Amino acid sequence: xxxxxxxxxxxxxxxxxxxxxxxxxxxxxxxxxxxxxxxxxxxxxxxxxxxxxxxxxxxxxxxxxxxxxxxxxxxxxxxxxxxxxxxxxxxxxxxxxxxxxxxxxxxxxxxxxxxxxxxxxxxxxxxxxxxxxxxxxxxxxxxxxxxxxxxxxxxxxxxxxxxxxxxxxxxxxxxxxxxxxxxxxxxxxxxxxxxxxxxxxxxxxxxxxxxx
Amino acid sequence: xxxxxxxxxxxxxxxxxxxxxxxxxxxxxxxxxxxxxxxxxxxxxxxxxxxxxxxxxxxxxxxxxxxxxxxxxxxxxxxxxxxxxxxxxxxxxxxxxxxxxxxxxxxxxxxxxxxxxxxxxxxxxxxxxxxxxxxxxxxxxxxxxxxxxxxxxxxxxxxxxxxxxxxxxxxxxxxxxxxxxxxxxxxxxxxxxxxxxxxxxxxxxxxxxxxxxxxxxxxxxxxxxxxxxx
Numbered sequence: 353x354x355x356x357x358x359x360x361x362x363x364x365x366x367x368x369x370x371x372x373x374x375x376x377x378x379x380x381x382x383x384x385x386x387x388x389x390x391x392x393x394x395x396x397x398x399x400x401x402x403x404x405x406x407x408x409x410x411x412x413x414x415x416x417x418x419x420x421x422x423x424x425x426x427x428x429x430x431x432x433x434x435x436x437x438x439x440x441x442x443x444x445x446x447x448x449x450x451x452x453x454x455x456x457x458x459x460x461x462x463x464x465x466x467x468x469x470x471x472x473x474x475x476x477x478x479x480x481x482x483x484x485x486x487x488x489x490x491x492x493x494x495x496x497x498x499x500x501x502x503x504x505x506x507x508x509x510x511x512x513x514x515x516x517x518x519x520x521x522x523x524x525x526x527x528x529x530x531x532x533x534x535x536x537x538x539x540x541x542x543x544x545x546x547x548x549x550x551x552x553x554x555x556x557x558x559x560x561x562x563x564x
Numbered sequence: 565x566x567x568x569x570x571x572x573x574x575x576x577x578x579x580x581x582x583x584x585x586x587x588x589x590x591x592x593x594x595x596x597x598x599x600x601x602x603x604x605x606x607x608x609x610x611x612x613x614x615x616x617x618x619x620x621x622x623x624x625x626x627x628x629x630x631x632x633x634x635x636x637x638x639x640x641x642x643x644x645x646x647x648x649x650x651x652x653x654x655x656x657x658x659x660x661x662x663x664x665x666x667x668x669x670x671x672x673x674x675x676x677x678x679x680x681x682x683x684x685x686x687x688x689x690x691x692x693x694x695x696x697x698x699x700x701x702x703x704x705x706x707x708x709x710x711x712x713x714x715x716x717x718x719x720x721x722x723x724x725x726x727x728x729x730x731x732x733x734x735x736x737x738x739x740x741x742x743x744x745x746x747x748x749x750x751x752x753x754x755x756x757x758x759x760x761x762x763x764x765x766x767x768x769x770x771x772x773x774x775x776x777x778x779x780x781x782x783x784x785x786x787x788x789x790x791x792x793x794x
Contacts, residue, residue: 452635
C-alpha cells in the first residue's frame with residue numbers, strides 16, 4: 353500500500369534529471385515516494401497536472417505543491433530542509449555563483465553536446481562532436497580543480513550541488529565510452545575513462561557515506 | 565567583502581546587462597560600468613573574464629568574475645544581503661521565481677529573438693508565440709504577486725527584473741510586428757505591471773529607449789538576413 357507521503361517525486365530511475373532530485377533528497381535524509389513515470393511512453397494526467405508548462409519529469413511535490421526543473425528542485429530541497437543534513441550548495445556566495453554557473457553550462461552546453469553524438473552521422477560529424485565533448489570534459493576538469501580545492505568532490509569534503517548536477521550523467525558517460533566512435537579514438541576515450549573513474553569513485557564513496 | 569571594488573561589463577542593448585544594473589542599484593552598490601561595443605571585436609577584458617561564453621554581462625567583484633545574468637542576480641542578492649531582497653524569502657516562492665526565470669530565458673526568449681531577427685510570416689508567428697508565452701506569465705504574475713504591484717510583491721524582485729529587462733525589446737517587437745504582445749485586454753495585469761516597473765527608481769535610468777533599440781534591431785535583422793543568405 354502506498355504510504356501517503358508529504359514528499360513525492362514524479363520521476364524515473366532512467367532519467368539523470370530525476371536522479372538529481374533523488375540524490376538531493378537522499379543527502380538530506382528526506383523520505384519520499386518515487387512515482388515512476390513511463391515518460392518515454394506517454395505523459396500521465398498526473399504529470400501534466402503537476403507540470404503543465406513542460407510536462408516533463410522530474411517534479412517534486414511537497415505538501416501538494418509542485419516544483420519543476422531539476423536544478424530548481426535541488427536548490428529548493430537545500431532551502432526547504434536547511435539545517436537537516438549537509439548543505440548542498442556551498443556557503444560562500446562566490447562559490448555558489450561558480451557552482452550555479454557550471455551547472456548551467458552542463459545543462460545548456462555539455463549535455464546537449466553529449467546527446468548530439470546519438471544523431472551525428474558520418475565520420476566527420478561524429479569526430480567534430482567528440483571533439484566538442486572532449487573540450488567540455490577539459491573545461492569541467494578545470495572547474496573540478498578550482499571547486500574541489502584538492503578535495504574529493506566539487507563540493508569539497510562532501511557531495512554538493514555540482515557533483516549532483518554532473519554525477520547524474522554517469523550512466524550516459526558509460527554509454528558514451530562504449531560508443532563505437534569513442535572506441536575509435538582510443539587515447540581520448542582513455543582520458544575520459546580516467547576522468548570518470550575519479551568521479552565514479554567519489555560517487556561510490558558518497559553512496560557509502562549517505563548509507564551510513 | 566561587500567566593500568570590495570565592483571565592476572560591471574555590459575552593453576546598452578543587453579537586457580541581461582540591465583538586470584545586473586537594476587540589482588546593483590536596488591542594493592545601492594557603487595560600481596564602475598564598462599560598455600562593451602557589441603558591434604566591434606570583443607574586448608580583452610571580456611575574453612579574459614568570461615572565456616566560456618564571451619558575453620556580457622560580467623560582474624567583476626574583488627577581481628573575481630561572475631557570469632550569466634541569473635547567477636549574477638543571485639550573487640548580488642547574497643553578497644549585499646542587507647539591502648532589499650531580490651529573491652523572495654520563502655523557499656517555495658523562490659523555486660517558483662527560479663522556475664519562471666528559467667522559462668523566460670530558455671523558452672520564451674527564443675520566440676522574441678526570432679521575431680526580432682526574422683521577417684514576414686516567420687517573424688509574425690514568433691511574435692504570436694511570444695504573446696502566448698506572456699499569457700502564461702500573466703498567470704504566473706497572479707500567483708506570485710498575490711494581489712500586489714510586482715511579481716516580488718510590494719517591491720520589485722527577481723522575476724520582475726528578469727522579465728522587465730525585456731520590456732524594451734518587447735516594445736521593439738510590437739512596433740516591428742505592428743501588434744501588441746503585452747495587451748491591455750489579454751494581459752491586463754502585465755500591462756499595468758510594465759508601467760510600474762519602468763517607473764521604479766532602480767529601473768528608470770537604465771530602461772531602454774525604444775527608438776534607439778529599434779534602430780539597433782534593424783541592424784541586427786539585416787545582419788541576420790545576410791548571414792542566412794551567404
